[in-house]
Amino acid sequence: MKPPDRFNIHELAAQYEYHPDLRDIYVEGRQDRVFFEWFLNEMGLSSGTAVYESQAVEVDAVVLAKHGLAESGEKTRLVALSRELLGLLTKGHKHLMFVVDADFDYILESFVHCDFLFYTDGTSLESFLPWSAQFVGKPFARSAG
Numbered sequence: 001m002k003p004p005d006r007f008n009i010h011e012l013a014a015q016y017e018y019h020p021d022l023r024d025i026y027v028e029g030r031q032d033r034v035f036f037e038w039f040l041n042e043m044g045l046s047s048g049t050a051v052y053e054s055q056a057v058e059v060d061a062v063v064l065a066k067h068g069l070a071e072s073g074e075k076t077r078l079v080a081l082s083r084e085l086l087g088l089l090t091k092g093h094k095h096l097m098f099v100v101d102a103d104f105d106y107i108l109e110s111f112v113h114c115d116f117l118f119y120t121d122g123t124s125l126e127s128f129l130p131w132s133a134q135f136v137g138k139p140f141a142r143s144a145g
Contacts, residue, residue: 007057009081013088016096023049023095026081028074054078075100082116
């Protein structure tokens with residue numbers, strides 16, 4: 001079955017409640033999705049794990065405002081979505097991750113705490129790539145030259 005173009009938050013919550021074994025990762029954009037799909041494949045973890053871009057889920061201004069967020073960038077959408085789902089999932093969920101770039105959050109000490117939300121160690125995932133060819137392997141080493 002092909003997933004819809006965009007998910008509704010309440011439909012997602014119901015899906016995770018009834019299928020606690022689902023393993024999903026939400027990331028900011030296309031490059032992050034491609035990286036995580038490649039990485040999961042290389043680690044032998046891609047079977048049963050889906051990676052989605054933030055645009056895959058409808059996050060409207062009401063949800064953003066509910067969580068004290070004004071702008072609607074990709075990171076902000078994932079922060080709001082992770083917090084919204086945390087509130088909706090009565091049983092929690094062991095296999096749900098939202099990965100966002102830390103940007104300047106380390107300096108500004110502006111991290112949002114949520115069980116589902118994970119920040120990159122550096123400012124962004126892309127900041128690791130030029131220095132980590134040994135880690136990520138040939139696909140990224142080739143694209144650097």
